[in-house]
Amino acid sequence: MKTPFVLHIDIDAFFAAVEVMLNPYLKGKPVIVGGMPDERGVVSTASYEARKYGVHSGMALRTAGQKCPHGIFVRGRYHVYSRISEKFIACLTRFSPRVEAVSIDEAYIDLSGNRYLHSSVYALAEKIKKTVEREIGLSVSVGLGFSRLGAKLATEAAKPGGLFMVADEKTFISNLTLEKIPGIGNHTLLILQAMGIKRVKELERAYPAIWKRTIAPHFYSQSRYPAAREAKTKSFSRETTFPEDITDRDMIVSHLAYLVDRLSVYLIDHDYFAGRVEVKARFSDFSTYTKRMPLEYPTYSYNNIWSKALFLLDQLIKKKKLPLRLVGVKVEDIASQRDLLPFISIRSEQLSRGVSDIKRRFGFSSIFTARELLLEKIYPVERDAIVLKTASLTK
DNA sequence: TCTGGGGTCCTAGGACCC
DNA sequence: TCTGGGGTCCTAGGACCC
Numbered sequence: 001m002k003t004p005f006v007l008h009i010d011i012d013a014f015f016a017a018v019e020v021m022l023n024p025y026l027k028g029k030p031v032i033v034g035g036m037p038d039e040r041g042v043v044s045t046a047s048y049e050a051r052k053y054g055v056h057s058g059m060a061l062r063t064a065g066q067k068c069p070h071g072i073f074v075r076g077r078y079h080v081y082s083r084i085s086e087k088f089i090a091c092l093t094r095f096s097p098r099v100e101a102v103s104i105d106e107a108y109i110d111l112s113g114n115r116y117l118h119s120s121v122y123a124l125a126e127k128i129k130k131t132v133e134r135e136i137g138l139s140v141s142v143g144l145g146f147s148r149l150g151a152k153l154a155t156e157a158a159k160p161g162g163l164f165m166v167a168d169e170k171t172f173i174s175n176l177t178l179e180k181i182p183g184i185g186n187h188t189l190l191i192l193q194a195m196g197i198k199r200v201k202e203l204e205r206a207y208p209a210i211w212k213r214t215i216a217p218h219f220y221s222q223s224r225y226p227a228a229r230e231a232k233t234k235s236f237s238r239e240t241t242f243p244e245d246i247t248d249r250d251m252i253v254s255h256l257a258y259l260v261d262r263l264s265v266y267l268i269d270h271d272y273f274a275g276r277v278e279v280k281a282r283f284s285d286f287s288t289y290t291k292r293m294p295l296e297y298p299t300y301s302y303n304n305i306w307s308k309a310l311f312l313l314d315q316l317i318k319k320k321k322l323p324l325r326l327v328g329v330k331v332e333d334i335a336s337q338r339d340l341l342p343f344i345s346i347r348s349e350q351l352s353r354g355v356s357d358i359k360r361r362f363g364f365s366s367i368f369t370a371r372e373l374l375l376e377k378i379y380p381v382e383r384d385a386i387v388l389k390t391a392s393l394t395k
Numbered sequence: 396t397c398t399g400g401g402g403t404c405c406t407a408g409g410a411c412c413c
Numbered sequence: 414t415c416t417g418g419g420g421t422c423c424t425a426g427g428a429c430c431c
Contacts, residue, residue: 014431034399041399044431057431060397067396103402103431185429234403241399278425286398290425328400 003121004144004165005112006226007128008151011088012139012160014105015045018081019074021137030055030071037065037073040241044076048160081105084136091135095128100226108148108226122165129163145169147224152182170219174201181215232334236272238262239328245284247323256313259329260306267300267331273340274298275333277305279312281319282326289316298335305331 011017015033020026030050035041043064046055053068064071085104092099098110109128111121121144129142143154144165151166153173158164166172177199178184178192197203204211218224238259246252256279267274278292291312295304309329317324 040397042397044399058398061399063396063398106431183429187428231403235401237401239400288426292424294423326399330402 002146004146004151004167004169005110005121006145006148006151006224007109007111007125008143008145008148008155009092009107009109009128009132010141010155010159011105011136012141013045013047014138015076015081016047016050017138018077018084020047022080026072030068032061032064032068032071032073033076034064035061035073035075037061037071040243084138088132088136091132092128095124095131098226098228100228108151110226110228122163125163125165147218148226149173149182149218149224153180156180173215174199174204176200178203183214234334235330235332236263236266236274236334237278237328237330239280239326241282241326242324245323245325249317252313252317252324252327253310255327256309256329257306259327260309261302263329263331264300264302264305271337273300273335273337274305274331275335276331277308277312278330278332279309279316280326280328280330281313281316281324283320283322284325285320285322286325287320288326289319291316292330292332294333298333298340305329 016031019031019033026047028049029047030053031047032043032050032055033046034044039061041061043055043057043059043061045057046059046064050064050068050071053071055064055068055071059067061073065073081104085101088105089099089101089107092107092109096109096111096114098113100108100110102108111124114124125142125144129140132140139161141155141158141161142163143151143156143158144163145151145154146166146169150169150173153176154164154166173181178197179189181200184192192203195206197206200211200215203215240255240259242255263274266272274295275298276292276294278290280288280290282288293308293312295308299305313327
């Protein structure tokens with residue numbers, strides 16, 4: 001008899017549960033996190049009491065206000081949530097080194113290494129659940145399966161606050177309706193429904209080729225294991241939806257400047273360089289356009305990002321003669337200093353001026369080019385920092 | 396009824412090169 | 414006068430997730 005070895009764990013109604021923990025007066029009440037019911041925005045999380053009124057994540061706040069007029073609306077305190085999330089992940093790591101955090105309130109654990117140490121995986125899962133709940137003070141749901149997909153779907157069946165183990169994963173999944181399958185969203189669902197398919201097993205029977213490409217890989221491929229990888233973030237973005245749509249270009253421009261400033265500070269604080277910038281505009285009719293372009297060289301400089309962003313914005317707002325609802329900016333092709341070492345010489349013009357300035361002020365040996373560093377076979381972090389930061393000052 | 400903000404991944408189509 | 418086939422790189426946009 002085979003034993004499930006992938007565990008999925010999920011904090012119940014996370015944001016709302018944190019608010020209740022911090023303010024016990026909210027206990028048992030319909031709590032809705034995301035903003036005020038007269039604001040533009042959507043529900044982040046609704047407590048189970050609020051869900052009884054049909055309120056759910058992603059719903060417009062105004063709609064939630066109508067469905068649940070006596071609901072208690074709170075703005076999110078995201079820094080608090082992320083601190084609790086860190087505690088949550090740290091706690092899980094004590095049970096297995098192979099923990100894959102997939103979002104702020106959700107993780108997979110590969111127990112295949114531990115399972116012989118314990119009489120039963122189920123008992124181990126119970127222990128993990130109890131420990132986490134005690135340490136973070138919130139209720140969690142836990143699923144056990146033979147793949148990430150199976151474990152996640154088991155958690156869904158366990159909610160709220162339960163523990164569910166699938167014994168026959170393939171049958172379990174085959175019987176589910178398609179909207180339960182992560183990765184199948186509204187669009188795909190509509191197409192499949194139009195084809196007369198509601199459950200996974202119907203897909204398998206009627207369109208085995210599609211089933212083989214979409215569902216089957218979860219059972220057999222590498223994707224069934226929790227990934228030990230440290231996921232590297234590939235892009236950073238900041239965006240704002242205005243309280244009211246705006247037409248004034250100066251106003252739009254100053255919002256964009258603020259967003260670019262925030263991004264630039266973030267990049268500098270984390271020692272990241274961006275290779276490309278994208279600007280996003282959403283008009284009053286909700287139509288959304290984006291434009292992107294490479295930066296001349298990897299940079300975190302406000303000015304470099306700003307000049308491209310402004311150019312892209314002007315192209316975007318020409319698209320429609322409508323007020324703007326949202327403006328956003330994103331940087332991609334993120335590199336760290338280390339990644340950039342081999343490419344330094346490409347920016348020789350920019351480099352040389354800055355380098356010479358520094359040499360003049362601090363003496364010839366105060367700074368080296370990357371090429372010199374490579375020749376010496378030395379990669380001391382401090383020196384990398386001097387070379388690269390100088391490069392970005394020269395524009 | 397009105398639809399956030401932060402991400403990931405995939406695809407279609409054009410430009411360009413050999 | 415009619416023009417291949419492939420590969421690669423790039424951008425825009427869509428689908429999806431929490």
